[in-house]
Amino acid sequence: MKRTGTIITLLIIVIAFSAGIWYIYSKDKTNPVVYQTETASIKTIVKKTVATGNIVPKEEVLIKPNISGIIYEIFVLAGDVVQSGDLIAKVKVVPNVNSLNSAKNNINSAKIQVETARLALESQKRIYMRQKDLFDKGVTSANDFDQAQLSYSQAQQRYNQENVLLTGAKQTFDIVKTGTASGLGAAANTEIRATVSGMVLDVPVKVGNQVIESNNFNDGTTIATLANVEKMIFEGKVDESEVGKITENLPLEITVGAIENKKFNAVLDFIAPKGVSENGAIQFEIKGTLNKQDNTFIRAGLSANASIILAKAEDVLSIKEALVQYDVKTKKPFVEVATSEQKFERRDIKLGVSDGLYVEILGGVTPQDNIKVWNQLKPAPGGNAW
DSSP states (O other), X not given: OHHHXXXXXXXXXXXXXXXXXXXXXXXXXXXXXXXXXXXOEEEEEEEEEEEEEEEXXXXXXXXXXXXXXXXXXXXXXXXXXXXXXXXXXXXXOOOOHHHHHHHHHXXXXXXXXXXXHHXXXXXHHHHHHHHHHHHHTTOSOHHHHHHHHHHHHHHHHHHHHHHHHHHHHHHHHHHHHHSOOTTOGGGOTTEEEOSSOEEEEEOOOOTTOEEOOOBTTBOOOOOEEEEOTTSEEEEEEEEHHHHTTOOTTOEEEEEETTSTXXXXXEEEEEEOSSOEEETTEEEEEEEEEEOOOSOOOOOTTOEEEEEEEXXXXXXXXXXXXXXXXXXTTTOOEEEEEEXXXXXXXEEEOEEEEEOSSEEEEEESOOTTOOEEOTTOOEEOTTOOOO
């Protein structure tokens, strides 16, 4: 029994010894780890954030009528270029019965006033002529003659004023009835003209549509929208997490989805002081004026993306962001530089502009330094990575 236990113990010792010898042999055959290295290069690094929006005219002018009525004729189409004063449309007036009666009553009142002034003028004229005849004969005094002459002059003036009021009442009646009056010419209310030069972006009305005049109580019906398409801006929105990074006068690079292989330069000139909640996030409106340097036609309303250039470093020494390590205690950046075959030393570095992939190196390494790719392993030929 004791002999059997001894044999089992010896077998266990032999097996354990053999396993240890095999482990040491296998480990000695494992290929050594080889780290990859990369060198710094010269690049242009741009740090930017992106905003989405649209291209719109800097200023849009809405053409509205000065009188209510029905569109009688339209002279322009969307896309036409017009000059200030060009005829846009004509409006046919549908007279209001109450306004028409009121204007007619004003004419009748003015006629009565004119007739009263005429009779007074004739009376003063007879008195003046009689006083003049007496004054010429030396019968009446100069003071009485002067008084008669003054009254006659005042009667003439009042008669002329009443005639002017009568003419105005007649013109008002014509305007209420037809929208125009004799003597108004190009100022006729029925003729809708362009107030600025530019391109017609939209004509939202058609012949036969009823339109409402623009006044203190009503915005009126828009007959046409005009804009100078040579002065376009980008209108977009940025998230609250990005708005703190941007400032006015930063450069923008605008890309328009409908215009391939084209970039337009712009300048950020407006950041909304107040955000608006959209889909649970606060968005801030931004605007940037485009600097068009060619004749590319950009249609109003096209979707666009704006890359806001936060910082830019041209032709600078840079490395991949992935090569940079940070000290656990000091949080300062460093890299590992090869000193010999697969031997590395720590090298503190100073960083500049980063775009998330590459970072500018302000000091610490040279273009000749081989920098360790610390998070990647390359197996030796014929071996396995571990």
